[in-house]
Amino acid sequence: MTEDVVISGRSLATALGNSLDETWESLLAGRRGIRAVDTFEGTDFPCRQAARITGIDEQSLDLSRRESRIMDLHSFILMKCSVEAMDASGLAGLEGAAGDTGFFAAIGMVDYRPEDLTGGIAASRDEQGETDYDRFFEKNYREIFPLWPLSMLNNIALCQVAVRLGLRGENTVFSPHADSGLQAVAEATATIAEGRNRAVLAAGTGEKVSDASQARALLHGILDTRHQANPCQPFSVNREGSVLGEGGGVVLLEPRSRIIERGLDPAVAISGYGATFGQANPAQGTTGPSRDAIARAMKTAIESAGRRPEEVDLVIAHGDGTLNGDQQEWDAIDALFSTPRSKIRLYSSKGNLGNLLAGAPLVDLILAERMITAGVIPPVFGTDETESIAGSRLVTGEPLAMEPQVILINAFSYEGQANSLLIEAVG
Amino acid sequence: MGGIKNRNRRVVVTGLGMATPLGLSVSESWDKALQGISGIGPLNYPDAASAPVQAVGQVSESDWNEIVAAFPEQAATQGEKRTLYALWAARSALDDSGIDAGNSDPGRSGVMLAAGAPINRLEDIGPWIDPEGNFDSRRFSNEFEQVHRESIMRNNTHRPSALVAAHYGLGGPNGTISSACASATQALGLAFRSIQRGESDVMLAGGADSMINPVGLVFFVLLGAANTTRDDPGSACRPFDRKRAGLVMGEGAGVVTLEEEQHALERGARIYGEVTGYGSSMDAHQVTAPDPKGVGAARSMATALSDAGIAPEAVDYINAHGTGTKLNDMAETLAIRNTFGEHANRLMVNSSKPLTGHLLAASGGPEFVFTALSVHQDRVHPTLNLTNPDRKCDLDYVSEGQRQAVIGTALSNSFGFGGQNASIIISKYRQ
Numbered sequence: 059m060t061e062d063v064v065i066s067g068r069s070l071a072t073a074l075g076n077s078l079d080e081t082w083e084s085l086l087a088g089r090r091g092i093r094a095v096d097t098f099e100g101t102d103f104p105c106r107q108a109a110r111i112t113g114i115d116e117q118s119l120d121l122s123r124r125e126s127r128i129m130d131l132h133s134f135i136l137m138k139c140s141v142e143a144m145d146a147s148g149l150a151g152l153e154g155a156a157g158d159t160g161f162f163a164a165i166g167m168v169d170y171r172p173e174d175l176t177g178g179i180a181a182s183r184d185e186q187g188e189t190d191y192d193r194f195f196e197k198n199y200r201e202i203f204p205l206w207p208l209s210m211l212n213n214i215a216l217c218q219v220a221v222r223l224g225l226r227g228e229n230t231v232f233s234p235h236a237d238s239g240l241q242a243v244a245e246a247t248a249t250i251a252e253g254r255n256r257a258v259l260a261a262g263t264g265e266k267v268s269d270a271s272q273a274r275a276l277l278h279g280i281l282d283t284r285h286q287a288n289p290c291q292p293f294s295v296n297r298e299g300s301v302l303g304e305g306g307g308v309v310l311l312e313p314r315s316r317i318i319e320r321g322l323d324p325a326v327a328i329s330g331y332g333a334t335f336g337q338a339n340p341a342q343g344t345t346g347p348s349r350d351a352i353a354r355a356m357k358t359a360i361e362s363a364g365r366r367p368e369e370v371d372l373v374i375a376h377g378d379g380t381l382n383g384d385q386q387e388w389d390a391i392d393a394l395f396s397t398p399r400s401k402i403r404l405y406s407s408k409g410n411l412g413n414l415l416a417g418a419p420l421v422d423l424i425l426a427e428r429m430i431t432a433g434v435i436p437p438v439f440g441t442d443e444t445e446s447i448a449g450s451r452l453v454t455g456e457p458l459a460m461e462p463q464v465i466l467i468n469a470f471s472y473e474g475q476a477n478s479l480l481i482e483a484v485g
Numbered sequence: 486m487g488g489i490k491n492r493n494r495r496v497v498v499t500g501l502g503m504a505t506p507l508g509l510s511v512s513e514s515w516d517k518a519l520q521g522i523s524g525i526g527p528l529n530y531p532d533a534a535s536a537p538v539q540a541v542g543q544v545s546e547s548d549w550n551e552i553v554a555a556f557p558e559q560a561a562t563q564g565e566k567r568t569l570y571a572l573w574a575a576r577s578a579l580d581d582s583g584i585d586a587g588n589s590d591p592g593r594s595g596v597m598l599a600a601g602a603p604i605n606r607l608e609d610i611g612p613w614i615d616p617e618g619n620f621d622s623r624r625f626s627n628e629f630e631q632v633h634r635e636s637i638m639r640n641n642t643h644r645p646s647a648l649v650a651a652h653y654g655l656g657g658p659n660g661t662i663s664s665a666c667a668s669a670t671q672a673l674g675l676a677f678r679s680i681q682r683g684e685s686d687v688m689l690a691g692g693a694d695s696m697i698n699p700v701g702l703v704f705f706v707l708l709g710a711a712n713t714t715r716d717d718p719g720s721a722c723r724p725f726d727r728k729r730a731g732l733v734m735g736e737g738a739g740v741v742t743l744e745e746e747q748h749a750l751e752r753g754a755r756i757y758g759e760v761t762g763y764g765s766s767m768d769a770h771q772v773t774a775p776d777p778k779g780v781g782a783a784r785s786m787a788t789a790l791s792d793a794g795i796a797p798e799a800v801d802y803i804n805a806h807g808t809g810t811k812l813n814d815m816a817e818t819l820a821i822r823n824t825f826g827e828h829a830n831r832l833m834v835n836s837s838k839p840l841t842g843h844l845l846a847a848s849g850g851p852e853f854v855f856t857a858l859s860v861h862q863d864r865v866h867p868t869l870n871l872t873n874p875d876r877k878c879d880l881d882y883v884s885e886g887q888r889q890a891v892i893g894t895a896l897s898n899s900f901g902f903g904g905q906n907a908s909i910i911i912s913k914y915r916q
Contacts, residue, residue: 101626172620180618191532212663217903473647
């Protein structure tokens, strides 16, 4: 029999706080991290709201200028959360432990900072304002910082953490959407279960809110461009789209017996996983997964844990507030959990935290663990029960006292990937 | 979940596909590789006569036109070349395997592909720089819909794996790996595990990449890793040679069909070999250079050997990462020596990069194809351009020409910028 793989350390950062406690208390209090942001002040983007992180930078992480020059927000979040998760587990100080620790991370698209390139490009313009490539190639590309290319590689953030913590185990960087976050957790879990590493960090960080990421999200058609006051309303009949959020989370996974030896008391085991593909509307290209793909992912995750749908207490939905995405997801959930015995409840964190893309599932996983230990589910922000397409299944209004034992977490891509993860309380 | 429930699920290679500077046909590309004909040539890109890099491995214009003709709808709507390369290589791998995607269980077939650094075009920024040299966010916010079709804002790294799955109706696990130059080998390794664990029966795996664009052409020059000499392009990439002068970029894709053994046997598939082991590691040294002692690389190979349950002496051939940079080739040589001990003297080691150029995130794809063909045909292609032996690179690099030898087991290495390493093992299939 395979031993349980459990969470032994965790850390997250969101627009509601750079710690689990801060974020959790804010969620229970119904606070919201989404607001009009300075970045888009003076711009005419049709959506100028986002959920931004503050207070994580090179100073707070005690990084050298040399290190931080090739880092951006996603790297800072990954570094902070990885160090804290290792510390919380008690593994950081154990001789030789880091060397046998693996690292699977999901990292969103990494965008350039215009100022990194403007010097070289501006100096290469001809009299008509067009780029003169001869000028650029002959000399002006050297205006670019020589290590700038490293900052554009998705994997460098993971490698910097590996250097800081001395991690040498199995590893992969997945990208760029939410599904990749669950893939990182699933692969990390399997790596431990198969005995290839004794501990593995599973991580996810989203994209920095910037002109480029906002433009990409708008071009993908996923942002709420209608509600200026209350954008991103998961599962609401009034939903119009999502809002980008910054943040991410890291968990350290280990075999259960190993952390009990260290005197820790595990609360959650990773027990099931399903991954599928199927576009909801191929003609439109980037509409996210179909209800069939979502249903198959959830079913596979439940069955791989040896469970039945009626044993699931809570679904932490992808629930990004998009018109088509939420409908596909709710239809799949409604069909799979339609048995009379199912008392399934539904939650989404995106109304409060924004859409963290690759970072979302790790934050949801850490919140799920807290829901199990605290015996309470925060309310979904921005959606009233009377306006919910999921009816009373959706947790709205006030925090709900319940003791979930089995939680399913969904995470999707805007290209059609659908992943689900099942976690269970262990006592 | 959590682990390989049934260790008896064996994974075999049943289809090979490529789109590289050597061509679009696997058999023709393999023939060229054996004969030592390089696909690297002079750069052919608009307005790039002054680019610091002039030797590149490009998919030829005629081959590109053939790809466009094969996928006219995607060519018209999709931005990046790599997405089209992925489609071509995936189609080849499926055709070669004989699998009819339409008649297979779609939920049991998936895709795992590598994707490299997002492309950053000067055109993403240039039009919105104001007279003072600053980026004009306001104007950009009104005009972002005008960004180039290859822009990072229109293309995400998931696009190739999604498009392949959508085109062939593959509804199983689907993922994108972004571990720099280790990506494709990691994609192959994770696809192997997916089948082993019973999550899927068939996986298309490998990678596609292209950075032949204005930013890409200076990318590795800035890092000091590119060959900027004006040597004859065909001899510019010189892995393990004393006069090696840096990597030479290539572009394209390598995708293979991995299949659960019984699934393949039941339909009478041709089997090129069996994937028997996979391992990865991190250098944890520094992100700007590989560990000169090759500790991470050695760990990656040792992990793959352990995963396969074989002794180092069982390996006959290594398809090296072999980039032709000073640091990589030395570190990899040392890592092979430390992993294989005395047996390192009996190993055949080659690099495919002088043939195709460095396909970056995708490099492990075509190199896996060549490794599988070596195991299947007992032939190894030569390492081109190794004419000045380096005393610190002292293995048998098969520099004199193709070689015929029994290859029971082969290993393919891929190492990524930053310090991620991956190794995968293919063995001769025995029922």
